[in-house]
Amino acid sequence: MHANLKPLYQPVARFLASRKLHLSKSLQFDSSFKQELGYNLDFVRYTTLELCYKELIRNNVKGNVAELGVYKGEFAKRLNQLFPGRKLYLFDTFEGFHQNDISAEKQNHFSSGEQDFSDTSVELVLGKMKYPKNCIVKKGYFPGSAAGVDDRFCFVSLDADLYEPLLSGLQFFYPRLENKGYIFVHDFNNDLYKGARQAVVEFCSLNNISYLPIPDGCGTAIITK
Numbered sequence: 350m351h352a353n354l355k356p357l358y359q360p361v362a363r364f365l366a367s368r369k370l371h372l373s374k375s376l377q378f379d380s381s382f383k384q385e386l387g388y389n390l391d392f393v394r395y396t397t398l399e400l401c402y403k404e405l406i407r408n409n410v411k412g413n414v415a416e417l418g419v420y421k422g423e424f425a426k427r428l429n430q431l432f433p434g435r436k437l438y439l440f441d442t443f444e445g446f447h448q449n450d451i452s453a454e455k456q457n458h459f460s461s462g463e464q465d466f467s468d469t470s471v472e473l474v475l476g477k478m479k480y481p482k483n484c485i486v487k488k489g490y491f492p493g494s495a496a497g498v499d500d501r502f503c504f505v506s507l508d509a510d511l512y513e514p515l516l517s518g519l520q521f522f523y524p525r526l527e528n529k530g531y532i533f534v535h536d537f538n539n540d541l542y543k544g545a546r547q548a549v550v551e552f553c554s555l556n557n558i559s560y561l562p563i564p565d566g567c568g569t570a571i572i573t574k
């Protein structure tokens with residue numbers, strides 16, 4: 350940080366912290382780090398994605414990319430930019446949560462299931478993509494929407510919020526994950542969606558898999574192979 354900015358930094362950082370926003374140094378000693386994001390409020394999530402991407406390239410990990418829980422495609426847009434040579438599977442109802450999952454959430458006291466994600470469409474999402482031809486849209490209820498998908502993956506984002514689809518997502522994608530690939534499970538440390546933690550803990554305990562929690566906006570857990 351520039352010496353002239355130091356007196357400014359502390360009060361600004363303190364003020365932001367009181368509003369649950371944290372000023373942080375960027376990745377300053379990695380000269381290959383581009384971060385073409387510009388302004389982005391979830392620095393940790395997007396930067397961790399970029400670092401994992403670099404590991405995948407360094408390790409020559411093959412396989413395609415997928416997201417379960419796309420909504421308006423903000424994270425998917427970044428995946429599509431980062432992986433221009435790979436297919437990007439987009440799994441979502443594009444109509445919000447399914448009633449079966451909502452009932453299970455309520456019964457288990459995981460979440461209210463009331464958040465509305467229906468204000469989106471396949472066209473809206475594809476319109477944001479730099480390489481729309483790489484996208485394979487799987488519209489419908491997951492895991493049913495994965496029927497017939499016979500592929501391998503290097504990176505998977507599981508962001509369906511709810512216990513049932515997240516557990517199904519782990520069961521479907523983990524066996525299809527390439528060695529040294531990554532699965533990001535969003536909401537692992539999110540009290541509003543307790544089913545996310547439950548799905549990860551249950552799946553990982555059963556299969557003797559470790560995970561790493563990171564302090565991004567909704568507390569992602571990262572699984573690797």
Ligand SMILES: C[S@@+](CC[C@H](N)C(=O)[O-])C[C@H]1O[C@@H](n2cnc3c(N)ncnc32)[C@H](O)[C@@H]1O
Nearest residue numbers: 418419420424441442445466490491508509514
């Ligand atoms: C939090 S949003 C995803 C946000 C998105 N990843 C982003 O970065 O903006 C959760 C999405 O999961 C989808 N979803 C939840 N359960 C699903 C299921 N069983 N099958 C398909 N999509 C589901 C919802 O429709 C919703 O769009």
